[in-house]
Amino acid sequence: MTLITPHDIRCRLLTTRGWLHQSYDADEVDDLLDDAADSLEQVSLWALITHSRMHALQAGHQRRRRSLKRRRKTIKTIxxxxRK
Incomplete structure (x- = not known):
C-alpha cells in the first residue's frame, strides 16, 4: 500500500452529482477517506515505533552513563x- 499525501487529497478530482453538481459521489468520497485513514494509521504506527526506539536508546544511554560514573567512582576510591 502506498501512502496518500496531503497533495493527493487536495488534488483528487471527485465526480459531482445532482442538480447543478451540488454533491459528490459518495463512493468516491468513501474511497478517499479510506485511503486517508489507512495512510494516517501507517504514519501513526511509524511515529509510535520511532518514539519507542528513541526512548529505548535514551534509556540505554542513561544506564551506560550511570555505569561509567560508578566505574569512575570505584577507580577513584581504589x-x-x-596512595595511603
Missing part, C-alpha cells in the same frame, strides 16, 4: 586507597 586510587585513593593505593
Amino acid at each position: 586510587n585513593r586507597r593505593g
Whole structure:
C-alpha cells in the first residue's frame, strides 16, 4: 500500500452529482477517506515505533552513563586507597 499525501487529497478530482453538481459521489468520497485513514494509521504506527526506539536508546544511554560514573567512582576510591 502506498501512502496518500496531503497533495493527493487536495488534488483528487471527485465526480459531482445532482442538480447543478451540488454533491459528490459518495463512493468516491468513501474511497478517499479510506485511503486517508489507512495512510494516517501507517504514519501513526511509524511515529509510535520511532518514539519507542528513541526512548529505548535514551534509556540505554542513561544506564551506560550511570555505569561509567560508578566505574569512575570505584577507580577513584581504589586510587585513593593505593596512595595511603
